[in-house]
Amino acid sequence: MIERLRRNPDTLHLGLMLALTFSTGIVDAVGYLGLDRVFTGNMTGNVVILGMALTGADGLPIVGPIIALVLFMAGAAVAGRTMRPVTAGWSHRSTILFAVVGLVLLVAAVPMLVALTRLH
DSSP: OHHHHHHOHHHHHHHHHHHHHHHHHHHHHHHHHHTTSOOSSOSHHHHHHHHHHHTTOTTOOSHHHHHHHHHHHHHHHHHHHHHTTOOSSOOHHHHHHHHHHHHHHHHHHHHHHHHHHHHO
């Protein structure tokens, strides 16, 4: 299996993109349901919700989508600067960046889970 992936990197890239797409969808669904209608994996929904809220639609959040957009832009800037020296493809920097993001998400999830269990 590993040898086949080495011979055909397109298969590996397709698998990785499908895994990232799936995880983004799961993160978005959980974030939207658990964070008062804030999309966490895709910013298009936040822009739409923020636009409708700013034009006076009832009951739509404003602060959450603004925080999500600001943090998304900050993350994109950090990732862009980190990956700028890489020419193309997967690199050691890619692995480190994904590992750091995963750890940050895990560290952020622990206090939220503790707070959630205290509420119930």
